Amino acid sequence: MSALSLQPRPVPGPVPAWAFPAGEAGRVPAGPATLRVDLPGRRLAAVRLVLHSGAGREPEGSDGVATLAARALLEGTEPGGGTALTAAFERLGASLYAAADLTALRIALDVPVTRLAEALELFSSVVRRPALDDADVRRLVRERLEEIAQEDADPGSRAARELRAVMFPAEARASRPTGGSRESVGRIEGADVRAFYEAVVPAEATAVVAGDLAGVDADAALSGALTGWAGTGGPLRTADRIMPESAARIVVVDRPGSVQTYLSIGHGVPDRSHHDWPSLMVASHVLGGGLTSRLNAVLREEKGYTYGMRAGLLRMRHCGLFIAQGAVHTEVTADAVTDALTELRGVVSRGIDAEEHGASVRALADRAPAEYETSRAVAAELADAAANGLGQEYPSAYLAAVRASTPDGVARAYRKHVDTDALTVIAVGDAAQIREPLEKLGYAPVTVTAKEE
Numbered sequence: 001m002s003a004l005s006l007q008p009r010p011v012p013g014p015v016p017a018w019a020f021p022a023g024e025a026g027r028v029p030a031g032p033a034t035l036r037v038d039l040p041g042r043r044l045a046a047v048r049l050v051l052h053s054g055a056g057r058e059p060e061g062s063d064g065v066a067t068l069a070a071r072a073l074l075e076g077t078e079p080g081g082g083t084a085l086t087a088a089f090e091r092l093g094a095s096l097y098a099a100a101d102l103t104a105l106r107i108a109l110d111v112p113v114t115r116l117a118e119a120l121e122l123f124s125s126v127v128r129r130p131a132l133d134d135a136d137v138r139r140l141v142r143e144r145l146e147e148i149a150q151e152d153a154d155p156g157s158r159a160a161r162e163l164r165a166v167m168f169p170a171e172a173r174a175s176r177p178t179g180g181s182r183e184s185v186g187r188i189e190g191a192d193v194r195a196f197y198e199a200v201v202p203a204e205a206t207a208v209v210a211g212d213l214a215g216v217d218a219d220a221a222l223s224g225a226l227t228g229w230a231g232t233g234g235p236l237r238t239a240d241r242i243m244p245e246s247a248a249r250i251v252v253v254d255r256p257g258s259v260q261t262y263l264s265i266g267h268g269v270p271d272r273s274h275h276d277w278p279s280l281m282v283a284s285h286v287l288g289g290g291l292t293s294r295l296n297a298v299l300r301e302e303k304g305y306t307y308g309m310r311a312g313l314l315r316m317r318h319c320g321l322f323i324a325q326g327a328v329h330t331e332v333t334a335d336a337v338t339d340a341l342t343e344l345r346g347v348v349s350r351g352i353d354a355e356e357h358g359a360s361v362r363a364l365a366d367r368a369p370a371e372y373e374t375s376r377a378v379a380a381e382l383a384d385a386a387a388n389g390l391g392q393e394y395p396s397a398y399l400a401a402v403r404a405s406t407p408d409g410v411a412r413a414y415r416k417h418v419d420t421d422a423l424t425v426i427a428v429g430d431a432a433q434i435r436e437p438l439e440k441l442g443y444a445p446v447t448v449t450a451k452e453e
Helices: 065-073 082-091 113-128 134-153 155-167 182-187 190-198 218-226 277-288 294-302 330-350 354-366 375-387 394-404 407-417 431-440
Strands: 024-027 033-038 044-051 095-100 105-112 206-211 249-254 260-269 310-315 320-329 424-429 446-450
Touching: 033 218, 033 375, 044 113, 044 375, 065 095, 065 105, 065 134, 065 190, 082 095, 082 113, 105 113, 105 375, 113 206, 113 218, 134 155, 134 182, 134 190, 155 249, 155 260, 155 320, 155 424, 206 218, 206 375, 249 431, 260 330, 277 294, 277 310, 277 320, 277 330, 277 354, 277 394, 277 407, 294 320, 294 330, 320 330, 330 407, 330 424, 330 431, 354 394, 354 407, 375 394, 424 431, 431 446
Parallel strands: 033 206, 249 424, 249 446
Antiparallel strands: 024 033, 044 105, 044 206, 095 105, 260 320, 260 424, 310 320
């Protein structure tokens, strides 16, 4: 019998050179700025329109009107026309979405490139002549109120909401739910939604279209859809730029009988335009970006307190929040907080080693070709950069800065912007079981807030 011949074991080669796709800037006459990105082989065109009319610009007392305006757009140009609108887009193989965050109202269209012009004609009628009917708005209000009740019941959502409420002063829009509270949403009527949307200034917007645009006059299609579109209402209020207040504190949101505690630990950081943002992203990944991260290595693998902890940066236009979060068993809540704080302080005390830095850089930067494989992903990233005033060069600059970071530089940025003696800890769980152990930690005063009913 002849000996089995084995081929040499393959070894990974160098990562192929890749650059974030570049776009060609333009402007619709008397309308939005445009960015056209040609992606050969991507037969799905992705259109992303960002309007500078997010929740941060809502009128006083109308929290949630931006979210309701986005949802009401999908109801079409006739009262009760949501089903007909969906069917019209589906006949073109297209999908329409809309949502609002603190920064912008975002409208998304996905359609085969061969039907882009037809879909943009329909898109034009939606953004120019939405019905925003009273009956539709009343239904959307009811649905949003039901959604708020579901968010109240979810400990992760409750922790995220409480973290912002505690870290931002009450006058800051970021301190309140982006989609509004029960009280504010319950007051909104069709007239409020119409007034908000009429105040949109299309000339301040940006429309991004990405896909295989060879042979497709995307500029003409965008101009035909958006030329001459103008707002008719009064000006929206200017979004505030109130920064989060970082301080040592522990807030317990009482959920009697809960067998788990959901922890959210936060600290304010600069916004994405700051040169340290890429390094802070690397630091966040080292701490909680995967199963081998520091928080998971201790709290999950070594101690068995949790199924997983994660850390990252919450992006806002004028600031960011460093957040570490996850659910732990009720009986080990205080121990988990102690260990989490130890790991968060570890970047300050012992820095970051080359191996974990390299792994984090690879995870954040080398996965970019796969992360931005689709026209949807490219269009969404460029639209988000536009909405936040960062420019189309930002994605490439960010990835380059991540690759150029060093272990010492990452640790230095973390030490500069995250005071580990001034972290806000939110614990959503059974106060009767977790309050006293948390007080005994001696980290910060403990306050208890009742779960909303």
